[in-house]
Amino acid sequence: MAAAYINTSLPDVSDRMLFAVPKKGRLYDQCLGLLNNIGIEFNRKPRHDIALVSNMPIALVFLPAADIATYVAKGNIDIGITGLDIIRESQTENDVAELMRLGFGKCKLQVQVPVASGHVRTAADLVGKRIVTSFINLTRQRFAELEGVADPAQIRTQVRFVSGSVEAACGLGLADGIVDLVESGDTMRAAGLHAIDTIVDTESVLITNKAPRFPRLADTIKQRVEGILTARRYVLCQYNIRRPDLERACHVTPGRQAPTVTPLEQDGWVAVSVMIEKRSLADNMDALKDVGATDILVLDIVNARA
Ligand SMILES: Nc1ncnc2c1ncn2[C@@H]1O[C@H](COP(=O)(O)OP(=O)(O)OP(=O)(O)O)[C@@H](O)[C@H]1O
Ligand SMILES: O=P(O)(O)OC[C@H]1O[C@H](OP(=O)(O)OP(=O)(O)O)[C@H](O)[C@@H]1O
Ligand SMILES: [Mg+2]
Numbered sequence: 001m002a003a004a005y006i007n008t009s010l011p012d013v014s015d016r017m018l019f020a021v022p023k024k025g026r027l028y029d030q031c032l033g034l035l036n037n038i039g040i041e042f043n044r045k046p047r048h049d050i051a052l053v054s055n056m057p058i059a060l061v062f063l064p065a066a067d068i069a070t071y072v073a074k075g076n077i078d079i080g081i082t083g084l085d086i087i088r089e090s091q092t093e094n095d096v097a098e099l100m101r102l103g104f105g106k107c108k109l110q111v112q113v114p115v116a117s118g119h120v121r122t123a124a125d126l127v128g129k130r131i132v133t134s135f136i137n138l139t140r141q142r143f144a145e146l147e148g149v150a151d152p153a154q155i156r157t158q159v160r161f162v163s164g165s166v167e168a169a170c171g172l173g174l175a176d177g178i179v180d181l182v183e184s185g186d187t188m189r190a191a192g193l194h195a196i197d198t199i200v201d202t203e204s205v206l207i208t209n210k211a212p213r214f215p216r217l218a219d220t221i222k223q224r225v226e227g228i229l230t231a232r233r234y235v236l237c238q239y240n241i242r243r244p245d246l247e248r249a250c251h252v253t254p255g256r257q258a259p260t261v262t263p264l265e266q267d268g269w270v271a272v273s274v275m276i277e278k279r280s281l282a283d284n285m286d287a288l289k290d291v292g293a294t295d296i297l298v299l300d301i302v303n304a305r306a
Helices: 028-037 065-074 084-089 136-147 186-190 215-233 243-252 278-290
Strands: 017-022 050-052 058-063 079-083 096-101 107-114 130-133 158-161 177-182 193-202 204-209 234-242 260-263 269-277 294-300
Touching (some): 017 028, 028 215, 058 065, 065 079, 065 084, 065 096, 079 084, 084 096, 084 193, 084 204, 096 215, 130 136, 136 177, 177 186, 177 193, 186 193, 204 215, 215 234, 234 278, 243 278, 269 278, 278 294
Parallel strands (some): 017 079
Antiparallel strands (some): 050 058, 079 204, 096 204, 107 177, 107 193, 234 269, 234 294, 260 269
16 A cells, blocks of 8 residues: 655645656656646656646656656555566566556667677576676576576676666676667667677556555546557548448458448448558558548547547
8 A cells, every 4th residue: 555655845645646657768758748648737846756736636756767666566656657677677577567558668678798709699608707787687587597597696697787878888897798778779789789688578568556546546547548559559541432342441441340431422422430550551541542442531549538
């Protein structure tokens, strides 16, 4: 259970759901965009890590992404956004409920070595060597597997923690290899490194405590986020078609549930309105044209509720 926040200079948040958001870093901008999209209004004062939401009984708590899973697992925070990598690293998988993957913050936690150390081709070649990382638990678990040791504390490989700029460690002589996140690979390549093993594929997730204090409010947040993710994934497509060609057109664009078909004033014609996934839009438009559709229009969806 989340405890009341005990600090008299802070606002009273005892009746509010505490919602943790990364206070900086790679997830920050995306999280703020999402909060805005789901209609959460707040005013964060400079240097304050708590902001009251003006239109819902929620208080936002801005925390380092790496700590959010622990707060949620312990029940000090009710709901939060963080990365799957962080949940695994903080060993909180069994204590948090994953409500939804959010589709951003996608990257891989990888074992990397200097391109120049050509004799190191697999992670097994680093057994017994020096590894630097911000993910010591996941790194120790991976090397325990490679060493055939049940207890990660017993591994021969030396795993040392650094809090950031991990990619500098090999060049500076502190490590023979590193374990760090890779998205585009630019950071890795700029440091003269390449990846030889993947430990985790990660993306950001919405999580709650397993015994949430505000289950209905958490569900409302989940539904609103689902609506935004759906809106981002789909467009609304409208077209006109002769009734005899409708069946073939509906085959191309079956929609999420079913297309909406409306008769046109012109005899024998109908208008179709249907949701289409953005990633198959161009192919679907080509196929619609082939089956006789005309006046094909595509409209952005701002929000949705399935
Ligand atoms: N390059 C990236 N691409 C996508 N997601 C990333 C990337 N780097 C980190 N993440 C995700 O964001 C989470 C938080 O990492 P991030 O580096 O943003 O936080 P931080 O280290 O607290 O911030 P900073 O690096 O600014 O000090 C990671 O655990 C991961 O889930
Ligand atoms: O493959 P890329 O697209 O280059 O992204 C990967 C980099 O992003 C993160 O670093 P961040 O910017 O958070 O800096 P940090 O190392 O100081 O945490 C991560 O730690 C990598 O260094
Ligand atoms: Mg970082």
